[in-house]
Amino acid sequence: MSPLKISWKSLWSKPLSSALNILLVAFGTGILALLLLASKQIGDKLDNNSKDIDLVVGAKGSPLQLILSSIYYIDFPTGNIPLKEAKELARSPFVKRAVPLALGDNYNGMRIVGTDTNFISLYKLKVQSGQFWSGDFQTTIGAEVARTQSLKIGDTFYGAHGLSGSRDVHKHHAYVVSGILEPQGNVTDNLILTNIASIWKMHSDEEEHAKADHDHEGHELEADHNHKTEEAADSEEGKELTSLLIQYRSPMSVAIFPRMVNETTNMQAASPAQESTRLFSLIGVGVDTLQWFAVLIMLIAAVSVFVNLYNSLKERNYDLAIMRTLGASRGKLFVIIIAEGIILTLIGTLLGLALGHVVLEVIGSYQESNQARLTGMVLLSDEIYLFLAGIGIGIFAAVIPALQAYRSNISSILSKN
Amino acid sequence: MISLKSVAHQYSSSQQISFKDWEIGHGSHWLLLGDSGSGKTTLLHIITGILKPTQGKVSIKDTSIYNLSSRALDQFRGRNVGIIFQRPHLIKSLTITENLVMAQSFANLPKNLQRIEEVLQSLDIAHKKNAYPNELSQGQLQRVSIARAVINKPELLIADEPTSSLDDKNAEAVLKLLMEQSALNEATLIVATHDKRVKDAFTNTYELT
Numbered sequence: 001m002s003p004l005k006i007s008w009k010s011l012w013s014k015p016l017s018s019a020l021n022i023l024l025v026a027f028g029t030g031i032l033a034l035l036l037l038a039s040k041q042i043g044d045k046l047d048n049n050s051k052d053i054d055l056v057v058g059a060k061g062s063p064l065q066l067i068l069s070s071i072y073y074i075d076f077p078t079g080n081i082p083l084k085e086a087k088e089l090a091r092s093p094f095v096k097r098a099v100p101l102a103l104g105d106n107y108n109g110m111r112i113v114g115t116d117t118n119f120i121s122l123y124k125l126k127v128q129s130g131q132f133w134s135g136d137f138q139t140t141i142g143a144e145v146a147r148t149q150s151l152k153i154g155d156t157f158y159g160a161h162g163l164s165g166s167r168d169v170h171k172h173h174a175y176v177v178s179g180i181l182e183p184q185g186n187v188t189d190n191l192i193l194t195n196i197a198s199i200w201k202m203h204s205d206e207e208e209h210a211k212a213d214h215d216h217e218g219h220e221l222e223a224d225h226n227h228k229t230e231e232a233a234d235s236e237e238g239k240e241l242t243s244l245l246i247q248y249r250s251p252m253s254v255a256i257f258p259r260m261v262n263e264t265t266n267m268q269a270a271s272p273a274q275e276s277t278r279l280f281s282l283i284g285v286g287v288d289t290l291q292w293f294a295v296l297i298m299l300i301a302a303v304s305v306f307v308n309l310y311n312s313l314k315e316r317n318y319d320l321a322i323m324r325t326l327g328a329s330r331g332k333l334f335v336i337i338i339a340e341g342i343i344l345t346l347i348g349t350l351l352g353l354a355l356g357h358v359v360l361e362v363i364g365s366y367q368e369s370n371q372a373r374l375t376g377m378v379l380l381s382d383e384i385y386l387f388l389a390g391i392g393i394g395i396f397a398a399v400i401p402a403l404q405a406y407r408s409n410i411s412s413i414l415s416k417n
Numbered sequence: 418m419i420s421l422k423s424v425a426h427q428y429s430s431s432q433q434i435s436f437k438d439w440e441i442g443h444g445s446h447w448l449l450l451g452d453s454g455s456g457k458t459t460l461l462h463i464i465t466g467i468l469k470p471t472q473g474k475v476s477i478k479d480t481s482i483y484n485l486s487s488r489a490l491d492q493f494r495g496r497n498v499g500i501i502f503q504r505p506h507l508i509k510s511l512t513i514t515e516n517l518v519m520a521q522s523f524a525n526l527p528k529n530l531q532r533i534e535e536v537l538q539s540l541d542i543a544h545k546k547n548a549y550p551n552e553l554s555q556g557q558l559q560r561v562s563i564a565r566a567v568i569n570k571p572e573l574l575i576a577d578e579p580t581s582s583l584d585d586k587n588a589e590a591v592l593k594l595l596m597e598q599s600a601l602n603e604a605t606l607i608v609a610t611h612d613k614r615v616k617d618a619f620t621n622t623y624e625l626t
Binding site: 013319322323 | 496508510511525
């Protein structure tokens with residue numbers, strides 16, 4: 001019979017106190033695993049989505065909101081900016097590349113983004129099948145959109161006004177899927193890309209239609225109508241964008257360009273790096289608190305395992321002495337006690353890691369936003385450290401009782417009884 | 418063959434007990450007599466290799482046991498000495514069979530369920546082999562502890578006050594079992610006691626004064 005089996009059976013003979021120890025370790029590890037997974041995923045998403053974007057220019061308002069809406073597609077846009085002014089900025093010598101964005105519609109919660117080919121090169125997009133959009137109302141959809149909405153090339157769908165919900169559907173123009181993107185592992189997986197003109201037409205038609213329906217009570221003015229919208233699309237007057245994603249030409253621009261935008265135009269410039277850091281420092285306080293809380297639970301777990309083994313050692317002094325008379329060496333007793341500590345924390349750690357993953361997956365499934373969805377279905381290499389820490393705690397808590405068992409004088413224990 | 422030569426043990430700087438030399442022939446039965454406090458337990462611990470005497474030599478089967486390393490001595494004891502304590506101490510978290518398997522594995526012997534069955538049969542408690550110690554009566558536990566002591570066919574079987582807490586009838590039964598088992602396993606038997614009822618069963622006596 002191996003020492004391991006003796007340890008195992010001994011723990012089983014006290015299921016309640018063993019369960020308590022395992023539970024404490026599991027909670028501590030669980031919270032730490034959860035924090036590790038969540039902060040890693042959030043950090044990765046933030047970095048991944050903003051990595052090549054130096055600045056975002058949009059309507060005045062909260063800079064954080066501008067970043068969230070134009071880079072992460074989570075919040076509402078701050079408003080619109082005039083196309084004319086945006087174009088002037090894009091021509092500025094400080095700017096290497098400017099990507100226009102026109103937001104405002106969605107399809108089942110997936111945002112429809114009007115943009116141009118600069119967007120493709122900014123995110124280094126590739127198509128998995130089909131091609132990039134070329135004409136009006138043609139779309140190229142993200143891999144995740146294709147999967148969740150079961151859209152294929154050639155399928156048509158109607159966009160709805162707003163960023164989520166499908167109450168206000170643009171019924172008169174259907175979008176056509178002309179291409180599907182390769183999975184990028186960033187926000188573009190959840191986007192529907194089209195040209196800016198489509199977004200404008202969708203909305204100006206809406207107004208025209210409403211007017212036409214109202215004025216002419218169902219009279220068809222198809223030719224005239226088409227003519228009007230084309231004309232409208234050609235001129236810049238009155239046209240608006242949501243925001244502009246900007247890549248600098250040189251690092252020098254950092255110092256001058258944002259200030260120039262903020263002081264000389266009606267628009268604001270926000271830096272993704274700055275705003276992400278600000279956002280993280282806001283969440284960070286909470287993460288830190290939770291982390292310390294989890295470490296505290298782990299410490300309590302260690303003390304609890306120690307007390308459990310120490311107390312049981314007092315009761316088992318005689319048992320251990322008997323084992324010695326049966327031929328067990330000091331080393332074997334040491335191993336038996338250490339093994340008990342390790343078994344407790346090993347089970348606890350494994351349970352805790354599983355718990356962390358399951359809880360995060362559950363949290364993820366309740367999240368509304370597709371773009372920032374968290375998942376428990378990934379393993380991080382850092383989790384090995386949690387695992388090692390768990391086992392370390394087991395050894396740490398068991399080493400004093402084990403040494404005591406190792407040193408005990410069996411003759412005096414046996415003669416006391 | 419077991420022998421003690423000029424063994425003495427010093428408890429503290431003032432207290433010392435010397436034991437007279439003792440030659441124990443293979444398979445013989447000995448009574449170790451002495452009142453409480455006369456050093457009976459000390460002598461038993463010295464013979465079984467639990468307590469190293471401050472001077473003198475103890476040999477079992479021509480091995481001077483205190484010349485062995487701590488680890489080797491533990492294993493030697495596991496193989497060659499079976500001890501029956503005044504009260505049967507079994508590991509509560511293990512079944513009867515597991516307790517006996519543990520005794521085999523601590524002595525570094527292979528697990529032998531047939532041997533366990535055989536010993537439990539001979540002690541008439543084979544039907545309890547899968548029970549846990551707390552499901553057994555005191556008398557049954559005593560028999561299991563005898564089984565554990567003889568499971569590895571030891572050279573020396575030692576019983577410390579095996580009858581002191583028993584009534585006449587049970588005391589006689591336990592003594593009979595000890596005699597039987599030591600004969601069955603070809604072990605030398607030493608019974609340490611101050612119990613006068615036991616005296617008549619033995620011809621060899623080592624008396625502590």
